[in-house]
Amino acid sequence: MPVDQENLNMLKEVIGEDLKEVIEAFLTTSPEILGQIKLSIEIEDAAGVQLHSHTLKGSAANIGAIHLPSLCAELETKAKDGVVAPEFNDMYANIENESQAVFKFLREFLQSF
Amino acid sequence: MPDSPSKILIIEDDAVTRLTLVKVLVRSGYEVIEAHNGREGLGAYMEHHPHLVLMDVMMPVMDGFDSTRAIREYEHKRAVPILMLTALDDIDSIDDAFHAGATDFITKPINWGIFVQRVKYALRTAQIEDKLRMRQAELDFAQKLAKLGYWEWDIAKDQVIGSTAVFNIFDVPMTEKTSLKQFLSNVIEKDRPILQQAILEANQGQTKIQVSFRVVSHDGSIKHIECLGEVEFAQNGELIKITGSAQDISRLHRAESQIEYQNTHDSLTSLPNRNHFIKTLKTQLQEYPKRLCAVIVFDIDRFKQINTHFGQDFGDELLTAIAQRLNRITRDGDYVARIGSDEFSIVVVNLTTLNELNHLVNRLQESLKTAFVINKQELFLSISAGVAAFPEDGKDADSLLNNANIARAKAKTEGGNQFLFFSSEMNQVAQESMRMENELRNALKLQQIEVYYQPQVDAQTLQPIGAEALVRWNHPKFGLVSPATFIPLAESTGLITEIGNFVMREAVKQTYQWYQQGHNLRIGINLSSRQFTQSNLMKEVQELLSSNDLPSELIDLEITESLAMSDAESTAHILNGLKAMGVSISIDDFGTGYSSLAYLHSFPIDTIKIDRCFVQNLNTQAGQAIANTIIAMAKSLDLEVIAEGIELTEQIDYLQARHCDILQGFKFGKPMPAREFEQWLREQPKKSAATNSVAENSTRQ
Structure with a gap:
């Protein structure tokens, strides 16, 4: 399970229908953030990598993603050193894959709304 | 919940989290303001005065710590709760958040079930704190109005605690550990025994104390203070602490002094x-x-x-x-x-x-x-x-x-x-x-002040060449009063200016009369220092010159050496002004002061008068040496030399040989009234050289 279903339900309890809007926002903004992480790695902008992976981490944690936040955290921590290392590409690939899984889950969740 | 919904400011760069927060809070009935980064957040804070702030830590423009610090700086009297949103694993940032001034933290991922409760509690706590602070402020204000402070002295620890006001009253810094000695450090020396006596009495079992004393503030002002205190004793009778109030009663004191003052002083002046x-x-x-x-x-x-x-x-x-x-x-x-x-x-x-x-x-x-x-x-x-x-x-x-x-x-x-x-x-x-x-x-009104004239002659031809105007007081009872007696009196009363101006006008008028009769006499007029510094001398001289047609170079204004040197700069200004009007300038009593001839030469002077004391000493070698030097130096500086106090033929001979220009003294004539001077003039054997000599003098520049 890429997302904690319980967390989503709790959020749904608190904000009801609005949860749909939140998820849709996540589905819209997250691909953009992923693109920014990728770009930052390409142009070797470590600070950019750090910031955008941090944002995705928070955003993903917010909707209850389980693995994605920790993958982002790893990359964020490495980027704090200030250097874009070759391993970043692999780490990014993992984040990308996990993100797709989260997106897929959420789209399905939305349909069940 | 207050009557109007509490305002919450969300400062968060992640759109999804922000959106979620907004949705949650709006549903719970709060008014929400959003900001995308720290800088925007600070602006929104200033604009909206929210009741609570939710602050993300990591943001691209101005992070959460800086933003929190800025808010605390901006509004240091209100403690609006700032809740930091931070990852649970990030212990460092939790720590930093507190240091920056955050009230509490909420970990991400946010537990939505308890999130709203956390916000509610934070708001309620802040409200209670606000009320408390308000009460405290009211109390402080009331105490401040009454110039009243509260204090407590713990004797065992020798520690004084108290209200802000009391530390202000005693003008000592409010620290966590203030000893009695520090607390009373500004009490004026004289009044300290009063306090020592009070403490002694407390030690002897007195339960209430009341003392008045004075405190000197750092700005030097003196405050009158009254302290009331209650003494607390332990079972064994030992002193535990003294608690009390202190009041600044300076105004009362002033009012009392005011009454005393009014009784002894004239209200008008x-x-x-x-x-x-x-x-x-x-x-x-x-x-x-x-x-x-x-x-x-x-x-x-x-x-x-x-x-x-x-x-x-x-x-x-x-x-x-x-x-x-x-x-x-x-x-x-x-x-x-x-x-x-x-x-x-x-x-x-x-x-x-x-x-x-x-x-x-x-x-x-x-x-x-x-x-x-x-x-x-x-x-x-x-x-x-x-x-x-x-x-x-x-x-x-x-x-x-x-x-x-x-x-x-x-x-x-x-x-x-x-x-x-x-x-x-x-x-x-x-x-x-x-x-x-x-x-x-x-004396002036009664025309008792007269001008006398002492002849001056050309040193070579011994022909009349001019006169020095000298003031005399013809007293009805005492006869002629010596200038040595009345000039100091005139100087100390300021009458000297009036007298000096009178002499100047009178002498010029007289000299003009003689001039019209064909006598080219130069008149020497003494200026007092008062005339020089206090009256408008230049205006006076200007009026004098325009009052008749006497050639201005026939007016010789004499100042003493000490006057010239007393305020050299202003003297030079006035002398230059006078010189520009065409009058001639002499230094009187030359050689008696401290100045050097070379220095005097920086003034626009024409003539120096060798003091009579040097002339009197011409029979000694030293006297001759001085006279020789003065004459030689004056000549080298192209100055005319007058020798005063000539009484003997030997003196004439000597000075003639040294090319002194003009001689004056009893040998030629004592100071005399104008009529007598005219008589003296008539008695002088006529020689044409006399007028020539003056003409030479007047063109010599």
Whole structure:
């Protein structure tokens, strides 16, 4: 399970229908953030990598993603050193894959709304 | 929940999290403001004054820590809760958040179930704190109004705690550990025993203390403080602590002093009144029975008329102006009082001689003589004064004042506008000089001041070439009064300016007469330092020059060497001005001062006059050497030399041989009135060289 279903339900309890809007926002903004992480790695902008992976981490944690936040955290921590290392590409690939899984889950969740 | 919904500011860069937060909070009934980064957040905070802030830590523009710090700086009196949103694993940032001023933190991922509760609690706590702070502020304010402070001294720990106000009252920094000694460090030295006594009494079982003392603030002001305290004892009777209040009662104190002040001072002029005057005089005489002192009383002649003519307000302002002038001209320690409507009195203390008193009286008289300007109206006062000196003129305050009043009454009956000393025997010197002074004041009017002329001759031809104008006082009783006697008097009273100007005008007028009769005489006129510094000398000379057609180079203004050097810069200005008008300038008494000839040469001078003492010493080698040097130096600087005090033929011979230019002395003629001088002129054998010599002089530049 890429997302904690319980967390989503709790959020749904608190904000009801609005949860749909939140998820849709996540589905819209997250691909953009992923693109920014990728770009930052390409142009070797470590600070950019750090910031955008941090944002995705928070955003993903917010909707209850389980693995994605920790993958982002790893990359964020490495980027704090200030250097874009070759391993970043692999780490990014993992984040990308996990993100797709989260997106897929959420789209399905939305349909069940 | 307050009546209107609480405002919450969300500062979060991640759109999804922000959106979620907004949704959650709006649903819970809050008003929400969003900001995308720290800087925007700070702006929103200033604009909206939210009740709570949710702050993300990591943001691209101004992170959460800086933003929190900025908010705390911006509004340091209100403690609006700031909840930091931070990852649970990020212990460092939690720590940093607290340091920056965050109230609490909420970990991400946010547990939405308890999130709203956390916000609610934070808001409620803040409200309670606000209320408490408000109460505290009200209490502080009330205490501040009453200038009241609360304090507590723990004796075992020797620690003083208290309200902010009490530390302000004692003007000591509010620290966590303040000892009694530190706390009382600004109590003035003299009053410390009062406090020591109070503590001692507490130690002896006194349960309540009440003390008043003074504290000197750092700005130098003195506060009067009253402390009330209750003493707490342990079972064994040992002192535990003293608790109490402190109140700044300076105003009360001032009010009491004010009443005392009003009872002893005149409200119009702020001078001490008659009661205070008598008391002060008595104290002075008792405390210093051996010391010379004096009482001067005076009033304004015809003050009633001034009041009638100009009105009461004008009279009041005049009295105030007099009071101010008196305060200004009296010395430190002298005491000025207003003892009646237009009556003033001065107690002059610290006198060493009666002459000193005389000087002070002169100065007083001089000062009161100058115009008072009230409502743009110039007013010259006529003053009648009496002076009585202690102990000669009275052994106690009453008799001294009485005798001063007698002298004043006498001054008034004798026409007013004068100062009279009481006793004739004891203060003969002072009285004598006072009378002389009064007479000198009238001497000009009574035409007792005359100008005498002493001949000056060409050193080579011995023909008349000019004269020095000298002032004489032809006193009806004493005959000719020596200038050595009355010039110092004239100088100390300021009459010298009037006399000097009179001499100058008179001498020029006379010289012009002679000029019209065909005598090209140059007139030497002495300038006093007062004329030089206090009157408008240049204007005076200008008027003089335009009053007749006497060639200006026939007017020779003489200043002494010491005058020239006293304020060299301003002297040079005036001399340059005079020189530009065409008059000639001499240095009188040359060689007696400290100046060098070379330095004097920087002034626009034409002539130096060798002092008579050098001429008198011409029979000695040293005297000759000095005269030779002065003449040689003057010649080298192209200055004309006049030798004064010639009495002997040998002196003439010697100075002729040294090419001295002009001679003056009894040998040729003593100072004499104009008619006699004319007679002298007629007696001189005529030689054409005389006029030539003057012509040479006047073109020599």
